[in-house]
Amino acid sequence: MILTAQDVALAGRLQPLSLVLEPGQVIAICGPNGAGKSSLLSLLAGVQAADAGAVALDGTALSAIPARERARSLGYLAQGGGAAWDLEVEALVALGRLPWQAAPLQRAVSSAGQDAEAVEEALAAMDLLALRHRPLSRLSGGERARAMLARVLAGQPRWILADEPLASLDLGHGLGLLAALRQAANQGAGVVLVLHDLALAMNHADRVLVLDEGRLVADGPPEVALAQGVIEQVWRVKAQWLGEVGARALGLGC
Numbered sequence: 617m618i619l620t621a622q623d624v625a626l627a628g629r630l631q632p633l634s635l636v637l638e639p640g641q642v643i644a645i646c647g648p649n650g651a652g653k654s655s656l657l658s659l660l661a662g663v664q665a666a667d668a669g670a671v672a673l674d675g676t677a678l679s680a681i682p683a684r685e686r687a688r689s690l691g692y693l694a695q696g697g698g699a700a701w702d703l704e705v706e707a708l709v710a711l712g713r714l715p716w717q718a719a720p721l722q723r724a725v726s727s728a729g730q731d732a733e734a735v736e737e738a739l740a741a742m743d744l745l746a747l748r749h750r751p752l753s754r755l756s757g758g759e760r761a762r763a764m765l766a767r768v769l770a771g772q773p774r775w776i777l778a779d780e781p782l783a784s785l786d787l788g789h790g791l792g793l794l795a796a797l798r799q800a801a802n803q804g805a806g807v808v809l810v811l812h813d814l815a816l817a818m819n820h821a822d823r824v825l826v827l828d829e830g831r832l833v834a835d836g837p838p839e840v841a842l843a844q845g846v847i848e849q850v851w852r853v854k855a856q857w858l859g860e861v862g863a864r865a866l867g868l869g870c
């Protein structure tokens with residue numbers, strides 16, 4: 617499913633921009649604070665309507681896709697997102713299956729077995745099997761973030777759109793998440809992540825979109841979109857890429 621944005625804009629937040637996003641890739645959105653990254657992600661996820669332009673899935677405007685179908689296609693994790701209720705981890709993650717289950721006047725799209733399997737896989741991917749019966753209020757910040765991510769993964773959406781999903785994860789769980797997202801992309805999903813860590817974007821993304829002051833200023837493979845000149849211009853930091861392709865580190869002030 618191709619995700620497109622045609623001349624989308626948000627007054628005072630995002631200048632008009634157009635994008636064609638192909639599934640099967642991990643796409644990073646990078647940029648300084650206030651650049652418009654979360655605004656763009658929320659437009660792509662359809663949780664916020666654009667002031668101008670439209671977002672479409674395979675040519676159909678998001679606004680024309682029924683809500684449950686849209687929820688099966690687009691999994692969205694808001695920045696620092698939390699749950700309103702103090703559920704147990706497993707119950708929270710199972711909420712990711714809601715769009716697949718029977719609703720008034722609508723038949724289920726998946727079986728109970730498929731739902732259970734998807735929940736199990738998501739719990740395992742986020743290393744939550746031992747915490748499955750723990751209420752959210754008795755988790756650490758990073759564990760809660762992993763539970764919120766597992767809910768999105770359990771929905772097996774065609775697109776995973778996550779705003780700073782690595783922000784509170786330790787090194788091992790962060791790399792575990794990146795591996796799970798790469799696996800989802802290899803299986804045909806599209807992945808869009810807001811990332812502040814440019815080295816993670818350089819090493820793990822197939823394509824990077826760089827926003828600055830509400831404008832798309834670079835779009836391409838990481839070595840192009842995150843070239844040293846772009847980093848200097850956008851982040852106003854002198855930096856140099858060190859190391860081998862795939863394991864690059866950013867040397868600052870060089």
Ligand SMILES: Nc1ncnc2c1ncn2[C@@H]1O[C@H](COP(=O)(O)OP(=O)(O)OP(=O)(O)O)[C@@H](O)[C@H]1O
Nearest residue numbers: 628629647648649650651652653654655656695827
């Ligand atoms: N609900 C809102 N209404 C109006 N302006 C907003 C709203 N939310 C954010 N903004 C403004 O829009 C601009 C872009 O915000 P956005 O949250 O998209 O940036 P961001 O790149 O995700 O930043 P950060 O890295 O700090 O999370 C900022 O100038 C911000 O102050």
